Amino acid sequence: PSKKEDILSGFRVNWMNLRDADTGKILWQGNEDISDPDKEHIAQVPKKILKCRAVSRELNFSSLEPMEKFRLEQKVYFKDRCLEEWNFDFGYVIPESTNTWQSLIEAAPESQMMPAKVLSGNVVIVTHFYNGDLEISQSRVKLFYV
Numbered sequence: 001p002s003k004k005e006d007i008l009s010g011f012r013v014n015w016m017n018l019r020d021a022d023t024g025k026i027l028w029q030g031n032e033d034i035s036d037p038d039k040e041h042i043a044q045v046p047k048k049i050l051k052c053r054a055v056s057r058e059l060n061f062s063s064l065e066p067m068e069k070f071r072l073e074q075k076v077y078f079k080d081r082c083l084e085e086w087n088f089d090f091g092y093v094i095p096e097s098t099n100t101w102q103s104l105i106e107a108a109p110e111s112q113m114m115p116a117k118v119l120s121g122n123v124v125i126v127t128h129f130y131n132g133d134l135e136i137s138q139s140r141v142k143l144f145y146v
Contacts (some may be wrong), residue, residue, distance in 0.1 A: 007131060007136050008053070010063055011035060011062070011063050012062050013032075013059060014061060014062060015033055015063050015131045016059050017030075018049060018056070019055065019057075020049075020055065021026070021053065021054035021056040027048065027049050028045045028046065030042065034064075034139075038066065039140040040141070041056060042144065043143050046145070050145065053105055054105060056102055056104055056105075057102070058100060058102045059102075060102070061098070062097070063093050063095070063097060066092075067092070067093035068096065069091060069130075070090040070130070072086075072091045072130070074126070076123060076125050076126070078114070088101075119144065120143070121144055124142050125140070126139070126140055
């Protein structure tokens with residue numbers, strides 16, 4: 001199996017978007033490699049995304065190395081307190097491939113939803129990228145609702 005450094009050096013998130021799952025309309029798209037663990041990334045997301053029943057996330061990534069069990073663990077923090085946690089399994093990644101991965105994220109009940117002005121700048125999504133149990137990278141994305 002490939003080592004962490006080998007996988008990370010050949011791994012890249014090319015782009016990502018968030019869509020209203022009901023309409024398919026793209027609400028946000030970013031072209032930054034959010035798998036880079038050396039900085040906190042910033043995303044300016046339209047506040048209307050908080051009204052969606054569900055959001056579809058599309059992640060396009062490239063990998064030089066094969067991965068047996070590529071997966072993500074995401075935690076959503078509000079002022080350093082974990083509010084939500086999601087796990088996503090992609091599975092086998094072919095070496096020297098580019099892949100698009102779509103996942104559905106269901107919204108919290110409206111009664112639990114905080115207003116955008118409270119959330120903006122206080123929400124950080126921490127994503128752990130794994131091949132099986134081997135952590136490849138960790139990224140931090142701070143959200144601003146605009």
